[in-house]
Amino acid sequence: MCAYRGREGMNSNRGDGQGGRGGSPRDAHGDRGGYKGRSDSRERSNGRKDADGRRVGGGRRVYVGNGGRSGGNARASHSGRSSQAPRRLENHASPARIAACLSCRIVRERDAFVSEVVPGVVSRMGPMKPEDVAFATRLARGVVATSGALDDFINRNLYSPADIQPNVRDALRVSAYELLYLKKDDYVAVDQGVELVAYVEPKARALANAVLRKMARTASRWPFGDVGTDVVALSRKVAFPSWMAKRLVEEMGREQAAAFMEASNGDAPVHAAVNAIRATDEEVLAVLQEQGADPNLVEGIPGCIRIGTPKAIRSDVVTKLFEDGKVLISDPSAQKVASFALPGEPPSAFIEVGSGRGTKTVLMQSNAMRKYGKQFPIVSVDDHPFKAKLLRNRAREYGLTSVQTKVADGRKLTSLYEKGSFDAVFVDAPCSGVGTLRRHPEIRWRLTERDVAKMADVQLDILIDAASLVKTGGQVVYSTCTVFREENERVVERFLKTKFGERFEMTEMLKMSLEEDGPDAHFAVRLTKRF
Numbered sequence: 001m002c003a004y005r006g007r008e009g010m011n012s013n014r015g016d017g018q019g020g021r022g023g024s025p026r027d028a029h030g031d032r033g034g035y036k037g038r039s040d041s042r043e044r045s046n047g048r049k050d051a052d053g054r055r056v057g058g059g060r061r062v063y064v065g066n067g068g069r070s071g072g073n074a075r076a077s078h079s080g081r082s083s084q085a086p087r088r089l090e091n092h093a094s095p096a097r098i099a100a101c102l103s104c105r106i107v108r109e110r111d112a113f114v115s116e117v118v119p120g121v122v123s124r125m126g127p128m129k130p131e132d133v134a135f136a137t138r139l140a141r142g143v144v145a146t147s148g149a150l151d152d153f154i155n156r157n158l159y160s161p162a163d164i165q166p167n168v169r170d171a172l173r174v175s176a177y178e179l180l181y182l183k184k185d186d187y188v189a190v191d192q193g194v195e196l197v198a199y200v201e202p203k204a205r206a207l208a209n210a211v212l213r214k215m216a217r218t219a220s221r222w223p224f225g226d227v228g229t230d231v232v233a234l235s236r237k238v239a240f241p242s243w244m245a246k247r248l249v250e251e252m253g254r255e256q257a258a259a260f261m262e263a264s265n266g267d268a269p270v271h272a273a274v275n276a277i278r279a280t281d282e283e284v285l286a287v288l289q290e291q292g293a294d295p296n297l298v299e300g301i302p303g304c305i306r307i308g309t310p311k312a313i314r315s316d317v318v319t320k321l322f323e324d325g326k327v328l329i330s331d332p333s334a335q336k337v338a339s340f341a342l343p344g345e346p347p348s349a350f351i352e353v354g355s356g357r358g359t360k361t362v363l364m365q366s367n368a369m370r371k372y373g374k375q376f377p378i379v380s381v382d383d384h385p386f387k388a389k390l391l392r393n394r395a396r397e398y399g400l401t402s403v404q405t406k407v408a409d410g411r412k413l414t415s416l417y418e419k420g421s422f423d424a425v426f427v428d429a430p431c432s433g434v435g436t437l438r439r440h441p442e443i444r445w446r447l448t449e450r451d452v453a454k455m456a457d458v459q460l461d462i463l464i465d466a467a468s469l470v471k472t473g474g475q476v477v478y479s480t481c482t483v484f485r486e487e488n489e490r491v492v493e494r495f496l497k498t499k500f501g502e503r504f505e506m507t508e509m510l511k512m513s514l515e516e517d518g519p520d521a522h523f524a525v526r527l528t529k530r531f
């Protein structure tokens with residue numbers, strides 16, 4: 001992923017197999033039956049500390065007797081606590097919802113990545129059952145992915161949306177998500193929503209009660225319009241910003257855009273790449289098979305393996321494969337681009353711009369072993385020193401012998417290297433990352449149309465400067481992991497129209513679209529320098 005400097009990794013694939021969409025929410029969290037679910041949660045949460053170090057579920061024993069139905073004040077007196085005692089101590093929000101809500105707050109406050117935040121929050125909650133962890137993860141990811149649409153819904157149910165505290169809004173979002181996207185029983189969503197709001201802000205319990213009841217009443221009208229004719233209603237249903245939905249519909253047509261947006265809300269299947277520098281496909285397949293990972297080679301992409309049972313890759317034996325640099329997690333589209341980026345003959349001077357943490361660097365050298373029987377010298381440029389350091393470490397880990405990292409602005413490389421001094425150039429451009437939304441649920445609500453336009457200008461500048469480095473007869477591969485024409489075809493068109501760009505011809509295009517249960521969407525073109 002590009003724009004938000006995310007990373008390809010196991011965590012974003014959720015090897016636990018807990019889907020953002022698959023399975024019944026009730027299966028995951030035992031909420032069917034309202035109070036039963038609630039008392040289960042209390043049972044589990046007794047004595048536990050939350051991510052902020054507060055005790056959760058302290059009033060459990062007292063309230064099982066009365067079905068847990070009494071309100072906050074009633075509970076306080078029933079348990080013999082003074083009315084000044086923080087009601088939070090007797091809060092009945094389930095640990096999974098608390099973890100999800102706290103995770104969403106951190107993502108919001110720190111512009112963080114949800115996949116990186118949830119494990120930390122969960123670990124600070126104390127022991128949680130695997131199904132609670134899975135539900136917390138699912139909720140947090142879902143809420144982050146749909147937050148703009150949830151706010152639209154929440155605001156319709158508030159008299160004064162601007163006055164709501166951000167932490168209260170976080171809690172309301174969790175309930176709105178359960179109502180709209182998980183189709184939870186109204187009762188569960190409202191009851192747990194009130195508890196969750198009271199957990200983050202005890203004084204807001206009454207407000208939460210009123211708002212959540214109203215939300216439960218209006219949920220049946222969601223998405224407030226005919227999705228067949230109204231793009232904004234469609235955008236609400238699939239939880240995309242309306243500008244993005246409109247643009248996708250304009251570029252792909254309604255049907256394909258709707259399918260793309262739906263698929264972006266699903267789970268990405270888990271794929272691995274065999275590092276041919278360190279292992280053979282047969283060796284890796286045998287281990288994965290033995291460990292019950294249900295591996296299958298993907299046709300047309302050398303060394304790409306789909307992992308049918310992701311849980312199995314947590315075994316010690318498979319972990320060792322990863323630790324030994326024999327295999328890495330990577331989407332098939334990224335693997336395909338890394339194969340596409342290699343010229344027909346082994347290059348003696350190759351430069352990649354936007355090397356990041358080096359996933360494609362590893363993949364390219366692995367492919368080089370398959371294609372040429374050897375690695376090739378590569379200069380890997382990124383403007384981010386931290387990423388260059390990571391790449392150097394990864395190069396050692398994966399057995400890369402010919403990588404030279406360079407921290408530099410890809411728009412100014414001609415001040416560092418002689419024009420025409422490379423056989424091949426690979427621009428893995430910083431982009432909006434809209435082809436990878438399943439792995440990066442934060443992107444869609446952070447991105448603006450202006451960001452896309454700015455990115456397209458940077459992409460063009462990088463392409464123009466980097467292309468000057470290639471010799472006549474050499475190739476430039478330009479790639480992104482987005483679907484917007486402005487960042488893909490349009491950048492290439494703009495480049496080809498420049499005085500220098502006229503020397504190039506587009507000789508090949510690779511477009512991978514996003515499909516449910518398929519790879520991410522990527523784009524790549526090969527430009528050959530004719531004179």
Ligand SMILES: C[S@@+](CC[C@H](N)C(=O)[O-])C[C@H]1O[C@@H](n2cnc3c(N)ncnc32)[C@H](O)[C@@H]1O
Nearest residue numbers: 002354355356358359360382383409410428430
């Ligand atoms: C698509 S991501 C890289 C992914 C990477 N190639 C991989 O496979 O792991 C694009 C990269 O471009 C880098 N970048 C952004 N602006 C840049 C610039 N002006 N010059 C050089 N690199 C830049 C970002 O830091 C980011 O790592």
